[in-house]
Structures are given as structure tokens and as C-alpha cells.
Amino acid sequence: MIQVFQYPHETLMQVSTEWKSEDSIVGYDDVERFETDMIKLMLDERGMGLAANQIGITKRFFAIGHDSFDTFQKHAIIWNPQVINSSEEKVIDVEGCLSFKDVFVKVERPKIIEVQYETTQGKTRFAKLNGMESKCFQHELDHLDGITFNKRVSKLRWQMANKG
Numbered sequence: 001m002i003q004v005f006q007y008p009h010e011t012l013m014q015v016s017t018e019w020k021s022e023d024s025i026v027g028y029d030d031v032e033r034f035e036t037d038m039i040k041l042m043l044d045e046r047g048m049g050l051a052a053n054q055i056g057i058t059k060r061f062f063a064i065g066h067d068s069f070d071t072f073q074k075h076a077i078i079w080n081p082q083v084i085n086s087s088e089e090k091v092i093d094v095e096g097c098l099s100f101k102d103v104f105v106k107v108e109r110p111k112i113i114e115v116q117y118e119t120t121q122g123k124t125r126f127a128k129l130n131g132m133e134s135k136c137f138q139h140e141l142d143h144l145d146g147i148t149f150n151k152r153v154s155k156l157r158w159q160m161a162n163k164g
């Protein structure tokens, strides 16, 4: 059974490696069944994104999806995601993380991003993301680089957020 690890679990600090088509998930015969389980876990935890290393797998993929999103309205796992362009304009908005229970903190990030990723079927896709969807993608991509959101804010802001 897969589970969400809490900070400071060791895989949260590791840089994940590329997902290759011949790769497989330990404990799963097919990727589709794993995808179903990972998305279910994300929804059970009330998340809109869940990175592979949050469940202990240091490969470059994450689950993403929310009714309010434009591109990822339907929940999906995306593979080898990348940001290929980011807007100069930044926004500061509140973020939460399934690996930090009950911590919500304002994080500054580029407003609009252009991204590339692979679908479970191995197709390369491009999209332009804005709003919460852009923020969520950047938050999850940070995970794959071993960067948790406490690293994106000042010490003071982090301490304030943890006081609730």
C-alpha cells in the first residue's frame, strides 16, 4: 500500500531521476493500476497534487488534478514534467502540502508557466497554466527536485505559518 510520507522523510530531500518507459513501480504489474491508487490516495488526503517522492519513489512524475483546473480538470499522473517558460510576473498565494499536515503558507511563484510532460500513454503534451493550477504544478515539480515549500519562504514567514 502506498502512503504519504511526512517531512522530513528522506525521499522528500532527494532529486528524482527521469521516468523511462521501461521503468516499473515496485508492487505493481501495470502502471494504470498504480495510477488509480495514487490518485485515490491524493483525493483521500484532499490534495490537488502529489509527487512521487512524497510516496517514497524518486522518479520524475506526480499526480495533479482539481475540478477548478483548466488543463488537469481530470486527475492524472504526468511523467517527466518540465517548465519550459515562466512569466516575469509573480504571484503570492497560500499553499499547503500533504507532507506538512496543517501548515499553510504564502509562497511567491511565477504567475503563468508553459509546461511539457508525458502522458501515461507516452505522448508528449504542452500546456500553459495559470492561477492555482500553475502554482500546484510548480509546487509538485519542486518536490521532484528535492525542494519542499518551507525552502521557498523566509524563516520568519515559516515560523508564523507554523504557529497557525
Ligand SMILES: [Zn+2]
Binding pocket: 096, 097, 098, 099, 139, 140, 143
Ligand atoms: Zn507538497
